[in-house]
Amino acid sequence: MSIAQNLSNAMVLASTYILIAIGLTMVYGVLKVLHVAHAGVYASGAFVGLGAFNFVRPFCTPTLEDARLASNLAFWISLPIAMIVSGVMGALIYLLIYRYTWGKSPTISLVASVGLFTLIQDLLQKPFLLGPRQQPYPAGGAGMPRIETPWFMITPTQVLILFVTLILLAIVYVILNRTRIGLGWQAASLDPEMAAAVGVNVTHVIVLNFFLGSMLAGAAGVLVGVYDNMVFSTMGDVPSYKAFVVVVLGGLGSVPGTIVASIVLAVTETFMVAFAGSLMPRDAIAFLVLILLLMFRPRGLLGRA
Amino acid sequence: MKKFAMLAWLVALAVLVVSCAPAPTPVPPTKAPEPTKAPEPTKAPEATKPPSAGPIKIGFFSPLTGPTAADGQSAFNSAKLAVKLINDAGGINGAPLQLINYDDAGKPDQAASVARKLIESDKVVAAISGAYSGPTRAAAPVFQQAGMVMLSAYAIHPEITKVGDKIFRIGTLADVQGKVGAELVAKNLKAKKVAILTIDNDYGVSLTAGFKAHALKVGLEIIFEQKYSFGEKDFRPIIEKIKAANPDVVYATGYYAEASTLVSQAKDAGLKAQIVGQEGYDSPQFIKLAGANSEGVIITTDLNRDSKEAMTQKFLTEYKKAYNEDADMVGASAFDAVQVLAYAMKTGGTTTDGIIKALKGLKDFKDCATGPFLRYTADRELVRPVSSQIVKGGAFHLYQEFTDPAVTTP
Numbered sequence: 001m002s003i004a005q006n007l008s009n010a011m012v013l014a015s016t017y018i019l020i021a022i023g024l025t026m027v028y029g030v031l032k033v034l035h036v037a038h039a040g041v042y043a044s045g046a047f048v049g050l051g052a053f054n055f056v057r058p059f060c061t062p063t064l065e066d067a068r069l070a071s072n073l074a075f076w077i078s079l080p081i082a083m084i085v086s087g088v089m090g091a092l093i094y095l096l097i098y099r100y101t102w103g104k105s106p107t108i109s110l111v112a113s114v115g116l117f118t119l120i121q122d123l124l125q126k127p128f129l130l131g132p133r134q135q136p137y138p139a140g141g142a143g144m145p146r147i148e149t150p151w152f153m154i155t156p157t158q159v160l161i162l163f164v165t166l167i168l169l170a171i172v173y174v175i176l177n178r179t180r181i182g183l184g185w186q187a188a189s190l191d192p193e194m195a196a197a198v199g200v201n202v203t204h205v206i207v208l209n210f211f212l213g214s215m216l217a218g219a220a221g222v223l224v225g226v227y228d229n230m231v232f233s234t235m236g237d238v239p240s241y242k243a244f245v246v247v248v249l250g251g252l253g254s255v256p257g258t259i260v261a262s263i264v265l266a267v268t269e270t271f272m273v274a275f276a277g278s279l280m281p282r283d284a285i286a287f288l289v290l291i292l293l294l295m296f297r298p299r300g301l302l303g304r305a
Numbered sequence: 306m307k308k309f310a311m312l313a314w315l316v317a318l319a320v321l322v323v324s325c326a327p328a329p330t331p332v333p334p335t336k337a338p339e340p341t342k343a344p345e346p347t348k349a350p351e352a353t354k355p356p357s358a359g360p361i362k363i364g365f366f367s368p369l370t371g372p373t374a375a376d377g378q379s380a381f382n383s384a385k386l387a388v389k390l391i392n393d394a395g396g397i398n399g400a401p402l403q404l405i406n407y408d409d410a411g412k413p414d415q416a417a418s419v420a421r422k423l424i425e426s427d428k429v430v431a432a433i434s435g436a437y438s439g440p441t442r443a444a445a446p447v448f449q450q451a452g453m454v455m456l457s458a459y460a461i462h463p464e465i466t467k468v469g470d471k472i473f474r475i476g477t478l479a480d481v482q483g484k485v486g487a488e489l490v491a492k493n494l495k496a497k498k499v500a501i502l503t504i505d506n507d508y509g510v511s512l513t514a515g516f517k518a519h520a521l522k523v524g525l526e527i528i529f530e531q532k533y534s535f536g537e538k539d540f541r542p543i544i545e546k547i548k549a550a551n552p553d554v555v556y557a558t559g560y561y562a563e564a565s566t567l568v569s570q571a572k573d574a575g576l577k578a579q580i581v582g583q584e585g586y587d588s589p590q591f592i593k594l595a596g597a598n599s600e601g602v603i604i605t606t607d608l609n610r611d612s613k614e615a616m617t618q619k620f621l622t623e624y625k626k627a628y629n630e631d632a633d634m635v636g637a638s639a640f641d642a643v644q645v646l647a648y649a650m651k652t653g654g655t656t657t658d659g660i661i662k663a664l665k666g667l668k669d670f671k672d673c674a675t676g677p678f679l680r681y682t683a684d685r686e687l688v689r690p691v692s693s694q695i696v697k698g699g700a701f702h703l704y705q706e707f708t709d710p711a712v713t714t715p
Contacts, residue, residue, distance in 0.1 A: 132374035
């Protein structure tokens with residue numbers, strides 16, 4: 001019972017890591033920038049989603065008798081709104097900041113990114129936005145069923161996270177592999193100058209890249225907000241470094257590697273907490289895994305040599 | 306290869322920078338209703354001897370930014386409320402109180418520098434910590450060395466008052482609160498097997514130590530024990546283990562954010578054991594975040610919302626009126642710290658010796674929200690009742706008040 005349950009819980013945790021880390025991987029793939037402010041986009045996504053949810057829900061209530069249905073509908077409206085706003089935010093971050101720091105020392109982009117992350121968090125903490133308190137995001141499972149088997153149980157919210165993650169991953173896969181702009185991204189991530197020389201509009205590719213990656217981060221923010229029933233200004237703190245562990249673990253710039261690394265990390269964390277008890281805090285486990293892996297396989301799980 | 310080495314360093318740098326990101330930014334004196342920057346008295350007073358004219362300055366610090374900002378804000382709001390009520394009633398023998406407040410961001414190093422600032426540049430008469438145990442422990446020696454009284458409002462780690470003879474506590478010492486928790490589990494819940502979950506910081510570890518020390522005496526069997534980190538969001542692996550251990554009660558230390566996550570995930574996973582918490586749960590936020598999952602949770606705390614004491618009810622209604630939200634334990638304790646300090650200054654004057662003498666003479670003090678305070682022990686701990694509350698119908702209600710001196714005397 002316990003092992004299967006832990007595994008299924010770990011897969012849900014992995015889904016949230018995947019959604020946060022893919023955007024970072026995509027940004028690193030092309031720009032070679034460590035985009036710390038991505039975690040700020042994630043927290044902003046949760047904030048926008050919650051705002052939209054709270055705004056829309058009263059309008060849904062009079063038409064729908066059942067409060068549960070109203071809240072489900074409000075969630076499905078709030079999710080795309082949060083994703084689009086996060087996507088635009090990401091694109092703006094590129095257009096206003098990284099466009100100017102790109103090509104200079106990576107430290108400049110990194111410092112700009114850290115500064116931006118702090119700014120976003122401090123703004124979110126203002127009383128007219130989120131305020132200092134945690135806010136509930138009571139969307140529950142948004143209409144998803146509960147799955148019960150003799151070995152494990154998946155709550156409706158967990159089903160929701162797995163479902164949304166799978167759909168978004170499928171969309172990203174199609175865009176990256178089946179569209180011109182996706183092929184342009186692949187070309188630009190190999191060699192931006194060469195790609196530009198053969199007619200790829202690198203700026204378009206990068207803007208789209210930021211838009212897509214930030215959209216996923218926004219979705220992650222919403223899903224985690226609902227999963228924990230808690231949205232707060234500093235919720236990006238842990239993802240700000242853990243997502244990097246995932247990205248480096250997966251092999252910098254590799255999307256499939258990021259997915260594998262997320263699963264490896266989530267499963268390791270869950271089982272370490274379950275079986276090694278109080279040995280070390282769970283965030284330390286992430287770095288331990290990273291250090292061990294880099295010692296034996298410096299290019300990451302699926303990185304290019 | 307070299308590229309990766311550089312990247313690893315960059316990641317390390319990024320982590321380092323991010324972890325230091327909310328840089329210590331001293332918040333300017335607050336927008337309290339009273340003037341924040343009183344004109345400097347013409348004769349520079351010594352820290353312990355303010356001028357007879359002009360407001361009496363008391364220092365205050367709490368986390369107004371960072372992950373614990375919500376508690377810091379509650380504490381600060383309540384301290385402001387106490388100062389306002391005192392000043393409306395004529396101040397300290399005619400002189401108004403002035404609260405000088407700084408943000409410690411929940412960080413010990415920042416608390417220590419804020420303490421120095423209060424002593425050296427603001428020249429306060431005495432100080433109140435509206436902060437958590439970690440920052441309070443860092444600030445206490447600074448006040449002690451400066452020969453200034455500091456009251457710890459709700460930080461409950463034993464080491465705080467051991468710093469020296471100038472440091473007093475309002476909240477219930479962790480040892481006592483842990484002991485009351487064990488008493489409650491054994492006597493009221495009649496449980497035998499207990500699982501303990503500890504938040505890995507000064508607060509959690511000291512509570513668990515108090516609980517375990519008394520648990521053996523009242524015949525409890527501790528069948529499971531685990532620590533977790535501040536801000537934990539995923540208790541699921543731990544809950545699976547607790548389910549397998551099958552205890553009667555889970556004694557889980559933590560604050561309302563972790564607690565609401567814990568009780569919700571426990572309910573999801575079908576854990577049947579009664580969850581017993583402490584004052585860290587004591588916030589309307591706990592019920593707001595955990596919703597129906599908070600029903601039936603029992604906590605030990607200082608604030609008894611069903612108390613008949615006039616000052617408790619006055620605090621609860623005035624707080625609601627002033628800030629349009631329900632008060633919590635943290636706020637009530639900060640409120641009481643101001644009340645106790647004001648009492649000490651009224652009776653003993655505003656010198657450190659006078660305040661200490663008055664505090665030591667405190668008897669059956671009822672002008673407070675979490676009282677009555679019977680007296681201070683020689684170790685500067687309050688002898689006071691400890692309440693326990695149960696969540697019923699979406700609100701905290703009295704479960705049992707513990708007044709037996711054998712249990713509640715520090």
